[in-house]
Amino acid sequence: MTMCRRTKFLSVAVSGILAFWTASAEVTVNGLFSDHMVLQRGKPIAVFGTADSGEAVTVRLNNREAKTKTGKDGRFLVMLPAMQAGGPYTMEIAGEDNTIVINDVMLGEVWLCSGQSNMEWTMRNNTDGEELLKHVNNPDIRLFNVNRDSSFYPQTALNGDVKWQLCDSESAKNFSAVGYFFAEKVQRELGVVVGMINSSWSATRIEPWIASEAIIASNAELWRTKRELLLARQPGSEFQEQLLEGYFDQLDEWEDAASDAFDEKREIPAPPVYPWQLAAKKMLGDPSVIYNCMIAPLTPYSMAGFLWYQGEANLWDGKVYDQMMAMLVDGWRSAFKDNSLAFYFVQLAPHLKQANPDELPKMWEAQERYADSAENVGMVVINDIHSVNDIHPPDKRMVGARLANKALKYTYKLDVPNPDSPRLAAVTMDGSSMKLDFKNCRGLASTGGSAVFEIADDIGRWYPAQFKINGTSIIVSAQDVTAPTMVRYGWDHTAEANIVDVETGLPLGSFRYGELPPRGRVDALVPELKDYKLVYRFQPGSNIMSGDGLSAVYTIANDEPCAFSRIAYFVQLVKADGQSEFVAVDMDAFTDDIKKVGLPTVASGASFQCEVNNVKVTSNVPGIKNGFFEKGCNIEFFPGNYVPENKMGIPGASDEKFDFGDMIATTGVGYGSFQVHNYAEKQTLFAFNAWQNNAGADFGIGTNPDGNPDWTFTRSAGKYAYAYILVLVK
Numbered sequence: 087m088t089m090c091r092r093t094k095f096l097s098v099a100v101s102g103i104l105a106f107w108t109a110s111a112e113v114t115v116n117g118l119f120s121d122h123m124v125l126q127r128g129k130p131i132a133v134f135g136t137a138d139s140g141e142a143v144t145v146r147l148n149n150r151e152a153k154t155k156t157g158k159d160g161r162f163l164v165m166l167p168a169m170q171a172g173g174p175y176t177m178e179i180a181g182e183d184n185t186i187v188i189n190d191v192m193l194g195e196v197w198l199c200s201g202q203s204n205m206e207w208t209m210r211n212n213t214d215g216e217e218l219l220k221h222v223n224n225p226d227i228r229l230f231n232v233n234r235d236s237s238f239y240p241q242t243a244l245n246g247d248v249k250w251q252l253c254d255s256e257s258a259k260n261f262s263a264v265g266y267f268f269a270e271k272v273q274r275e276l277g278v279v280v281g282m283i284n285s286s287w288s289a290t291r292i293e294p295w296i297a298s299e300a301i302i303a304s305n306a307e308l309w310r311t312k313r314e315l316l317l318a319r320q321p322g323s324e325f326q327e328q329l330l331e332g333y334f335d336q337l338d339e340w341e342d343a344a345s346d347a348f349d350e351k352r353e354i355p356a357p358p359v360y361p362w363q364l365a366a367k368k369m370l371g372d373p374s375v376i377y378n379c380m381i382a383p384l385t386p387y388s389m390a391g392f393l394w395y396q397g398e399a400n401l402w403d404g405k406v407y408d409q410m411m412a413m414l415v416d417g418w419r420s421a422f423k424d425n426s427l428a429f430y431f432v433q434l435a436p437h438l439k440q441a442n443p444d445e446l447p448k449m450w451e452a453q454e455r456y457a458d459s460a461e462n463v464g465m466v467v468i469n470d471i472h473s474v475n476d477i478h479p480p481d482k483r484m485v486g487a488r489l490a491n492k493a494l495k496y497t498y499k500l501d502v503p504n505p506d507s508p509r510l511a512a513v514t515m516d517g518s519s520m521k522l523d524f525k526n527c528r529g530l531a532s533t534g535g536s537a538v539f540e541i542a543d544d545i546g547r548w549y550p551a552q553f554k555i556n557g558t559s560i561i562v563s564a565q566d567v568t569a570p571t572m573v574r575y576g577w578d579h580t581a582e583a584n585i586v587d588v589e590t591g592l593p594l595g596s597f598r599y600g601e602l603p604p605r606g607r608v609d610a611l612v613p614e615l616k617d618y619k620l621v622y623r624f625q626p627g628s629n630i631m632s633g634d635g636l637s638a639v640y641t642i643a644n645d646e647p648c649a650f651s652r653i654a655y656f657v658q659l660v661k662a663d664g665q666s667e668f669v670a671v672d673m674d675a676f677t678d679d680i681k682k683v684g685l686p687t688v689a690s691g692a693s694f695q696c697e698v699n700n701v702k703v704t705s706n707v708p709g710i711k712n713g714f715f716e717k718g719c720n721i722e723f724f725p726g727n728y729v730p731e732n733k734m735g736i737p738g739a740s741d742e743k744f745d746f747g748d749m750i751a752t753t754g755v756g757y758g759s760f761q762v763h764n765y766a767e768k769q770t771l772f773a774f775n776a777w778q779n780n781a782g783a784d785f786g787i788g789t790n791p792d793g794n795p796d797w798t799f800t801r802s803a804g805k806y807a808y809a810y811i812l813v814l815v816k
Contacts, residue, residue, distance in 0.1 A: 112137065112181060112183050112184040113135060113136075113137045113141070113143060113179055113180070113181030113183075113184055113185075113186060114135050114136050114137070114186075114243075115133075115134070115135035115179060115186060116135070116242065116243045116244045116248075116383050117230075117244045117246075117247070117248035117249050118230065118244070118250075118283075118383075118384060118387055119133065119135070119177070119179070119186070119188055120188060120248075120249035120250050121188055121189045121190050121249065121250065122189075122190045122191075122192075122228050122249075122250040122251065122252055123177075123188060123190075123191050123192070123228070123250045123281070124191075124192050124193075124194050124195075124196050124228045124250070124279055124280070124281025125147075125169075125191060125192070125193050125194075125196070125281075125388065126193075126194075126195065126196045126387075126388035126389050126390060127168075127169060127170055127171040127172075127193045127194055127195065127278065128168050128169075128170070129168050129388045129424070130165050130166065130167060130168050130388065131147070131165065131166040131167075131168070131169070131388050132163060132164075132165060132386045132387055132388050132423075133145045133152075133163070133164045133165075133166065133177075133179065134161065134162060134163045134164070134386070135161075135162060135179065135242075136156070136160045136161055136162070136242060137156045137160060137162060137181045137182075138156065138160060138181075138182075139156055139157070139158050139159070139160050140155055140156060140158075141155065141156050141162075141181055141182050142154075142155050142181070142182060143155065143156065143162045143164060143179065143180065143181050144164075144178075144179075144180045145164040145166060145177065145178070145179050145180075146177065146178040146180075147166055147169075147175055147176075147177045147178075147191065148169060148172075148173075148175045148193075150166050150167060150169070152164045152165060152166050161242065163386070169193050170193065171192075171193050171194050171278040171279070172192070172193050173190070173191055173192035173193055173194075173279070174189070174190045174191060174192060175191040175192075175193075176188065176189055176191065177191050192228070192279040192281075193278075193279070194226075194278040194279030194280055194281060195272060195273075195276065195278055195279070195280045195281070195390050196280075196281045196282075196283065196387070196388065196389035196390060197265075197268065197269070197272075197280070197281070197282055197283070197389060197390055197391060197392070197393060197493075198283045198285060198384065198389055198391075198392050198393070199262050199264060199265040199268070199282060199283070199284050199285070199286065199392070199393040199394075199395075200284075200285045200286050200295065200380075200381070200392065200393070200394055200396075201286050201394050201395040201396035201432075202286065202287060202288050202289055202290045202395070202396045202397075202398060202399055203286075203288035203289060203398070203477075203478060204264070204395045204396075204398070204432070204477075204478055204479070204482075205262055205264055205265070205284075205286040205393070205394070205395035205396065206262060206284075206286040206287065206288050207262065207263050207264065207478060207480075207482060208259060208260050208261060208262065208263060209222070209258045209259050209260075209261055209262075209263045209266055210259040210260065211263070211480070212263040212480065212481060212482055212483070213480045213481035213483075214481075215259075215263070219255040219258060219259055220255060222253065222254060222255045222258045222266075223253070223254045223255065224253050224254075224270070224273070225252045225253065225254075226253075226273055226278075226279045226280070227252075227253035227266075227269045227270065227273050227279070227280050227281075227282070228250050228251065228252060228253065228279065228280070228281040228282070229250070229251050229252075229253050229257050229258065229261045229265075229266075229281075229282055229284070230248065230249070230250050230251070230281065230282065230283045230284065231248065231260065231261060231284050232244060232245075232248065232283065232284065232285035232380050232384070233245040233246040233248060234287050234380070235376075235379035235380060236294065236368065236370060236375040236376050236378070236379055236380075237368075237375060237378045237379050238319045238368055238372075238375060238378070239319070239378060240298075240377075240378045240382040241378055241379050241382060241383050242382075242383055243383055244379075244380075244383045244384075245379060250281070253266075253269075261282070261284055262282070262284040262286060263482035263483075263486065264393065264395055264432070264482045264485050264486045264489070265282045265284050265393065265486070266282070266486065267482055267483050267485070267486025267487055267490070268282070268393060268486040268487075268489050268490045268493075269282045269486075270486070270490075271486070271487050271490035271491075271494075272490050272493060272494065272498075275490075275494055275498075275500065275502075276494075276498065283384065283387075283389075285380045285381060285384070286395075287376060287380070289398075289399055290370065290371075290376060290396070290399060291371050291399040291400050292396055292397070292399075292400050292407070292410045292411070292414060293312065293371060293372070293373045293374075293410065294370060294371060294372060294373060294374060294375045294376040294377065295376050295377050295380075295381065295396075295414060296373060296374060296377060296410070296413050296414045296417055297374060297377050297381070297382075297414075297417030297418065297420070297421055298316045298320075298373065298374040298377070298378075299417060299420065299421075300413040300414070300416055300417030300420070301313060301316055301373050301374065301413060301417075302316055302317060302320075304413060306409070307632065307633060307634065308406060308409075308633045310634075312373040314363050315363055315366060315372065315373060316373055316374060317363075318361065318363035318364050319363075319364075326364075329361040329363060329364060330361075330364075332361070333358060333360060333361055336358035337357070337358055339358075340355065340357050340358055343355050344357075377417075381418065381421070382421065384422075385421040385422050385423075386421065386422045386423040386424070387422070388422075388424070389422070389424075389427065390427070390428060390493070390497060391427045391428030391429060391430065391462075391493070391497060392415070392418060392427060392428070392429045392430070393430055393431070393489055394411075394414075394429065394430070394431035394432070395431065395432040395485075396431075397434050397449055397453065398434060398439075398477055400449070401445055401446065401449055402445055403449075403452075404445060404448030404449040404451065404452045405448070405452070405629065406452070407449060407452040407453065407456075408452045408453070408455040408456035408459065411431075411453070411456040411460075412456060412459075412460065415429045415460065415463065426462065427462070428462050428463075428464075428493065428496065428497045429460070429462065429463045429464075430463070430464045430465075430466070430489050430492045430493060431453070431457075431463075431464075431465055431466075432465070432466055432468060432485055432489070433450055433453045433454070433465050433466065433467050433468060433469075433595060434446065434449060434450065434453070435468050435469060435471060435472035435473075435479045436469055436472050436474055436578075436579060436580050436581055436582055437472065437473075437474055437475070437476065437477045437579065437580070438474055438475055438579065438580055439476075439477045442579075442781065443578045443579045443580070444577070444579075445579070446579035447576070447577045447578065447579065447581075447596050447598075450595060450596045451596070451597070451598070453465055454595065454597070462496075464492040464496060464505075464506075466485065466488040466489055466492060466505075466507070467507040467583075467592065467593050467594075467595040468484070468485055468488070468593075469535075469537070469576065469581065469582060469583045469593050469595060469596065470533075470535070470582065470583035470586070470593040471484050471485060472582065474580050474582070488505065488592075491503070491505035492505045503589070503590055504526060504527075504587075504589070504590055504592075505590075505592075506526040506592070507526060507587070507592040507593055507594060507595055508524045508525070508526050508527040508530060508558075508585070508586075508587050508592065508593075508594045509524060509525050509526050509594075509595075509597075510522060510523075510524060510525075510597050510599060511523045511524055511525040513573065513599050513600070515570070516561075517568075518563055518567060518568045518569070518570065519561055519562065519563040519570075520541060520561070520562050520563070520570055520573050521559055521560075521561055522559060522560045522561075522562060522573065522599075523558065523559050524558050524559070524560070524594070525558075526587070526592075527558050527587040527588075527589070527590075527592075528558070528587065528588060528589040529557050529558060529587070529588040529589065530555050530557070530558060530560065530585055530586070530587065530588065530594070531555065531585070531586055531587075531588045532555065532584055532585060533583065533584055533585070533586055534584065535581075535582040535583045535584035535585075536580065536581055536582040536584065537575060537576030537578075537581040537582055537583055537584040537585070537594075537596070538550055538551070538575070538576070538581075538584065539551040539553045539560070539562045539573065539574070539575050540564075540573070540574050540575075540577065541562055541563070541564050541567050541570040541572065541573050541574075542567070542570065542571055542572040542573075542574075542600070542602075543566075543567050543568075543569065543570065543571065544569055544571050544602065544603055544606070544607060545602070545606060545607055545658060545660060545666060545808065545810075546571075546572075546602055546660065546807075546808035546810070547660050547664060547666075547807060547808060548574070548807070548808075549564035549565075549566055549567050550564065551563060551564045551573070552564065555585075560585070570600075571600050571601070571602055571603065572598065572599065572600030572601065572602065573598070573599050573600055574596075574597065574598035574599070575594065575596060575597055575598075576594075576595070576596035576597075577596060577598055581596060602810075604620060604623060604642055605620055605812065606623075606656070606658060606810055606812060607658060607668070608656040608658075608670065608812055608814070611668055611670070611704070611706075612656065612670040612672075612704050614672070614702075615654055615656065615670065615672065615814060617816065618652070618654055618814035618815060618816045619644065619648070619650075619814060619815050619816070620642060620644060620812060620813075620814055621643075621644055621645055621680060621683060621684065621813045621814060621815055622640045622642060622643055622644075622645065622683070622684040622685075622811075622812070622813040623640060623641045623642035623810060623811070623812050623813075624638065624640045624641055624684075624685070624810070624811055625641060625808075625809060625810050625811075626659075626774050626777065626783060626785040626803045626806075626809045626810075626811060627780060627781045627783060627785065627803035627804050627806065627809060628780060629780050630685070630777050630778070630780075631687075631777065631778045632689075635688075635755050635778060636687060636688045636689040636755065637687050637688070637689035637690070638684060638685045638687050638689075638690075638777075640684065641810075645680050645681050645684070646680075647680060648680060648815070649678075650675055650678075650680065650815035650816055651674070651675055651816060652672060652673065652674060652675060652815065652816040653672075653673055653674075653675050653676065653683050653813070653814070653815050654670060654671065654672040654673070654812075654813075654814040654815070654816070655670070655671045655762060655772070655811065655812070655813060655814075656668065656669075656670045656811070656812040656814065657669050657670075657772045657787055657809075657810075657811050657812075658809065658810060659785075659787060659806045659808070659809035660806060660807040660808040660809065661806060661807065662805065662806070662807055664807070666706075667705075667706060667707045667787050667788075668705060668706055668707075668787070669703070669704070669705035669707060669710060669771055669772050669787050669788070670702075670703070670704040670705070671701060671702075671703055671719075671762050671771050671772070672701065672702040672704075673698040673699065673700065673701045673702075673719065674698060674699045674700045674701075675815070676694060676696060676698050676721065677692070677694070679691075679692075680815065682694075683813050683815060684813050685758075685760055685774075685777060686723040686724050686725050686758070686759070686760060687725050688725050688754055688755055692723055692724075692725075693723065693724040693725065693726075693750070693753070694721055694722075694723040694724070695720075695721070695722050695723070695724065695734065695749075695750060696720060696721060697717070697719065697720045698719050698720060698721055698762075699716060699717060699719075700714070700715075700716055701714070701715045701716075701719040701764070702714050702715075703715065703764065703771060705771075705787070705788075707787050707788045709769070709788055709789065710769060710771065710787075710788050711764065711767045711769065715764060715766065717766070718764060718765060718766025718767070719762070719763060719764050719765065719766070719771075720736065720746060720762075720763050720765055721761065721762050721763070722746070722748060722759045722760075722761040722763070722796075723759065723760055723761070724750050724753075724758070724759055725753075725754065725755060725756060725758050726750060726751065726752040726753045726754055726755070726756035726757070726758070727750075727751040727752040727756035727757045728744070728748045728749060728750055728751050728757065728759055729748065729749050729751045730742055730743055730744050730745070730747075730748055730749075730794075731748070731749045732747035732748070732749070733749040734747060734749070735747075736765050737765060737766075738765060738768050739765065743793075743794050743795060744794035744795070744796050744798035744799075745763075745770070745794065745795040745796050746761070746763035746765040746768075746769075746770060746795070746796065747765070748796070755778075757775060757776050757798075758775055758776055758777055758778065759773075759775050759796075760773070760774040760775065760777070761773040761774070761775070761796050763796070768789075769788070769789050770786075770788065770789045770790065770795050770796045770797070771787070771788070772786070772787045772788075772811075773785070773786060773790075773796045773797040773798075774803075774811065775796070775797060775798055776801075779801070779803075780803070780804075781803055781804030782801045782803065782804065783801070783802075783803040783804075784797040784798055784799065784800045784801060784802055784803065785797065785800075785802055785803040785806070785809065786800065786802055
């Protein structure tokens with residue numbers, strides 16, 4: 087009986103999914119194959135659609151003919167040989183019962199533009215859009231809009247009645263302004279017909295645009311949940327079968343338990359919960375759901391490449407956005423069966439629409455990182471084309487033109503002015519100055535924008551820098567920095583370009599370079615720790631936790647197993663006024679596991695609420711008692727929640743306030759405590775709590791003068807200009 091139920095369930099589920107791929111009786115093609123269509127010149131031409139299973143299909147175009155038969159799923163793919171630019175032609179797609187005739191077919195250049203609202207931004211919304219549209223009338227530009235749609239499963243047909251349109255004031259008004267201005271320049275320079283396919287959707291994240299195969303192929307832990315969602319929805323997958331078999335086993339057990347409870351007149355237990363991966367409702371941010379409806383049906387249409395303008399919805403993903411872009415592009419190229427497809431994208435513009443001025447520069451950095459690492463990829467910088475008060479720069483003319491210049495130079499190999507913005511090439515230290523050399527420019531000039539250069543000292547304090555331009559080099563320095571370690575330019579979400587190439591006018595994009603000395607100032611401030619091994623370094627207030635929330639991601643991690651007898655913590659912070667504070671706490675080892683000396687995460691297994699002995703305290707913070715303490719110090723290291731009750735009986739601790747005598751309330755992921763105290767002196771030495779809250783974490787050196795002595799609930803980590811913690815062992 088159980089097997090019958092399972093077989094029936096799986097049969098119904100799979101047959102329901104396969105219904106998406108059931109062919110119609112007649113030959114059909116999606117809206118891409120319509121009058122006025124543009125086919126890619128110089129590449130084999132893919133023609134695809136559906137018909138009855140096993141039906142013969144013939145395609146004719148410009149005296150070329152190719153034949154095939156549909157597969158069991160009713161799909162067909164016919165490949166015509168590459169042709170040169172030309173037309174108009176007539177295409178015939180003939181099945182056994184009907185023939186589709188498509189007129190005014192042109193061979194030229196085809197580009198797909200995609201992304202979110204800045205790509206979707208229409209011509210009529212563009213600056214002076216209504217006036218511009220009066221002069222738009224060019225049948226050598228053809229436009230195709232893909233309607234919005236989403237699905238768990240890849241589709242073969244596009245949503246709605248969509249078709250190619252000749253470019254005029256009416257068809258262009260609701261088309262992507264970036265796409266139109268790109269096409270206008272490319273068509274004028276090449277003298278061939280250009281077809282633009284616009285598949286964009288405002289406010290969308292990048293994940294739903296990525297092909298499921300690309301996500302499934304990724305083994306990164308970051309994508310585990312998304313992989314499970316996709317595999318659970320994949321008909322007949324091993325993961326889907328495992329989920330269902332496990333659920334049915336639980337269901338069998340429940341049926342027996344429920345039957346016994348019913349017979350014995352006991353409370354009937356609750357039934358098992360259906361696997362969340364299968365029960366999840368479709369959300370617009372789910373992986374691949376937009377790709378399935380707005381990209382998959384276009385494949386494998388032959389084209390020259392892709393244009394991409396997105397990232398605002400992923401603003402907090404700067405650490406991994408380059409990985410996301412790599413999956414997007416790799417997945418698209420694979421689906422279109424053409425690894426040579428160009429990918430040109432737009433770096434986001436400065437804007438005020440976010441709380442943290444640091445996040446947008448991190449996104450800029452990630453976008454640049456991807457452009458540097460990938461083949462046949464180019465990025466345009468637009469920090470001089472913006473409306474800082476609006477996330478949507480309203481004039482897309484220059485954006486489209488810069489993308490076009492990339493294509494003209496690198497895809498079409500034309501001798502055009504350099505389309506690349508200046509880039510940092512090398513940094514040379516010269517005493518208290520830094521010499522920055524740049525590439526992709528003939529010379530540099532200052533335009534008076536708001537972007538500034540800053541340099542940092544050896545503990546990470548940033549200072550506005552004076553700069554002097556010398557050709558393609560810039561010398562930067564700051565009066566208060568004698569030994570600079572890092573430099574950055576335009577590192578703020580509202581930074582407008584201040585440096586441009588004198589020849590092209592293209593702006594220098596935001597960047598940062600350099601790193602702090604790994605050990606910070608510990609060796610200078612606490613010489614007795616020079617021989618200690620640095621195990622971990624991390625920065626309170628930054629994103630420390632892994633995606634699953636179970637482990638820490640350290641800036642430095644040297645936690646190979648070793649024997650040690652002493653553990654030291656060095657904490658230094660820089661206040662907003664530039665004042666620096668530090669504390670070093672050196673103690674007898676309280677564990678022999680080096681992986682438990684850092685943040686007490688669930689993954690590390692660290693959980694300590696104990697006294698520590700032979701403690702040496704060194705600090706410049708007023709009120710902290712320096713010296714050697716054989717007894718009277720303790721640590722509170724645990725990942726979970728805690729309450730102020732002094733259950734351990736620490737002398738002088740409060741039962742009402744969070745201090746040096748709190749009690750662990752829960753295990754597992756929770757608020758989290760990383761605290762060292764000198765309870766004999768009724769002092770907190772340092773505390774770092776709720777580290778998963780990033781800038782909203784609790785952090786401080788010494789006893790908090792207001793509220794809870796151990797900084798609990800202060801949300802203070804974000805108020806410091808810079809801070810770091812070192813964990814060392816001897």
